[in-house]
Amino acid sequence: MKLITRNTDYALRALCYISKHKTVVTVDELVEKLGVPHSFMRKILQQLNKKEILSSFKGQGGGFKLKIPPARIYVIGIMRIFQGQIELSSCFLKKDVCPNKGKCALRKKLRLIEKNMFMRLKRITIASLV
Amino acid sequence: MKLITRNTDYALRALCYISKHKTVVTVDELVEKLGVPHSFMRKILQQLNKKEILSSFKGQGGGFKLKIPPARIYVIGIMRIFQGQIELSSCFLKKDVCPNKGKCALRKKLRLIEKNMFMRLKRITIASLV
DNA sequence: ATAAATGATACCACAATAGTATCATTTGTC
């Protein structure tokens, strides 16, 4: 089991690369630098554009650039875009069955770990990586 | 994305239940108490038996009981049985491509978070849950 | 007009997760 999936990983690398460049960066350029599949990278950048982390420019001379400063792009945020909500502590039992709803010892402990992890993940920004 | 899968979850609950009983516990009893599918629970208990966390007894009057004390059964161990190695920090890029092998800022930071998480998960035992 | 870029969308292959089903074996009880 991996906590970071391939698209999150590629997204972070792409964002790091883009953040180092003043001018727009094309998919082709990123594909060449990172050695990842073209279509896949394109889809990832489109998603980042939709989430308003990148701005895109169509047509010749187009490409992508950051829409927000790298210090405000958090790893946890990128993970949530590509992997959805991350949770250690959700319960699998049907609500009526769980014997100690609300005071489940396992959930409580996991929630603490989760909180700590999120706090730490929030401190990692694109700015802190480049 | 869930950090704990269904079989890990059921395994933990089953272990908690079993640890509260001196006598052997059958699959049927667990299924009734936890409201989970019979075959699935059976498979989970068989796996725990193979990993020598439970002892099993065949035949009439048979069932399962703990093979090791609850204070020595760690959540992280159960997770590893059902979910394999858990890692935040593995790299997806082909080795030649990764621009900063060994000193990748992202991996370094993730490895720290991972270590902390494991440390905390190791402190949760079945004994601490019941 | 054309070429170079992204936008939108649909599709596909593979692996992991979440089970189900069945036959074999062991063992206590009558």
Place this chain on the structure above:
DNA sequence: GACAAATGATACTATTGTGGTATCATTTAT
């Protein structure tokens, strides 16, 4: 010894998530 109640082993299936590919539409600089 027969039978029922339990697990052991194993194979199969369904659904979802991951990791892509492919294609047509649209925009825009030259």
